[in-house]
Amino acid sequence: MKALHLTAFGTEATLTDLPAPTPGPGQVVVDVVAAAVNPLDRKIASGAMHDFFPVTLPYVLGTDFSGRIATPGPGWQIGDPVIGRLDPGTGGAFAEQIVLDAGQLAPAPSRISLETAAGLPTAAATAWQALAEIANVHSGQTVLVHAAAGGVGSFAVQIARLLGARVVATASGSGVALAEKLGADEVLDYRKTEFDRRLRGIDVVLDTVGGEVGARSRRVVKPGGLVVTTPAPAEGAEFVFHTSDAARLAKVADLGLEVLVDRTYPLADGAPALAYLGEGHARGKVLLRVA
Ligand SMILES: NC(=O)c1ccc[n+]([C@@H]2O[C@H](COP(=O)([O-])OP(=O)(O)OC[C@H]3O[C@@H](n4cnc5c(N)ncnc54)[C@H](OP(=O)(O)O)[C@@H]3O)[C@@H](O)[C@H]2O)c1
Structure with a gap:
């Protein structure tokens, strides 16, 4: 082979x-x-x-x-x-x-x-692990999804919506329309708008970019809110360590995600x-x- x-x-x-x-x-x-x-x-x-x-x-x-x-x-x-x-x-x-x-x-x-x-497998199940299992996202919350047109982000937008949250997203160029199509309620073009100047009171941030995006994300969460990050462990954020899990994957595959x-x-x-x-x-x- x-x-x-x-x-x-x-x-x-x-x-x-x-x-x-x-x-x-x-x-x-x-x-x-x-x-x-x-x-x-x-x-x-x-x-x-x-x-x-x-x-x-x-x-x-x-x-x-x-x-x-x-x-x-x-x-x-x-x-x-x-x-x-x-x-x-x-x-x-x-x-x-x-x-x-x-x-x-x-x-x-x-x-x-x-x-x-x-x-x-990796992208959708990581988004699920971050939002449903680690952050316990639920109805009435506002979730900020960074890189909403990327691999993990494109699933995270859909999953946050399915969990009942209002979704704010960052993307750029053609990614803005894609994030809207996937269900984001508000999309900020990160090349034009500094999200940490616009947003406050966010319950959960999913940071799939890392670096200064992660650091700035901590400014927009409400007291008791959570920044969940995927690229690398970072101070003030919960790191997702994605593990292969067939039961989780079966559940995620059943969600009807695009x-x-x-x-x-x-x-x-x-x-x-x-x-x-x-x-x-x-x-x-x-x-x-x-x-
Ligand atoms: N810890 C874990 O278990 C775990 C699991 C899965 C993934 N990860 C990590 O998570 C990260 C993301 O993975 P991925 O598969 O989603 O990557 P990806 O698909 O390559 O992400 C690309 C997307 O990032 C966007 N982007 C880049 N800079 C941005 C910024 N400053 N603000 C907003 N969006 C930005 C790009 O949008 P533009 O084209 O508009 O710039 C593009 O759509 C990687 O570092 C990966 O290794 C970790």
């Missing part, structure tokens, strides 16, 4: 022929349909995450995928459409086949294409896909089409 193989940190992963995986007890093999590219894939490939997610080289990149069961196992039949998130320490999603424990999979949602469903797809590359173009994501201006998810 073909896979995007990383042989040294700081180099480009290359498409390589690897032996097809063989399942052990309780495991299944998935024929991958699509995989999603996440900022974490870039961080792992650079070697920057080695203290948090030590990986052994050579390493097949990728955590998020959709596909069909090729070799069945407990709870799954041949052909079942599935989504999943591999642990970053293991990787393996940017490949034609994956072997994993049957309990690591969730059913793919039926109302979107299987290819598009690959965009859900998956905004920015670009889809063939598997062989994993390097340009990662480079595009690294520019930092994705509108929703960047996918790799595998089959």
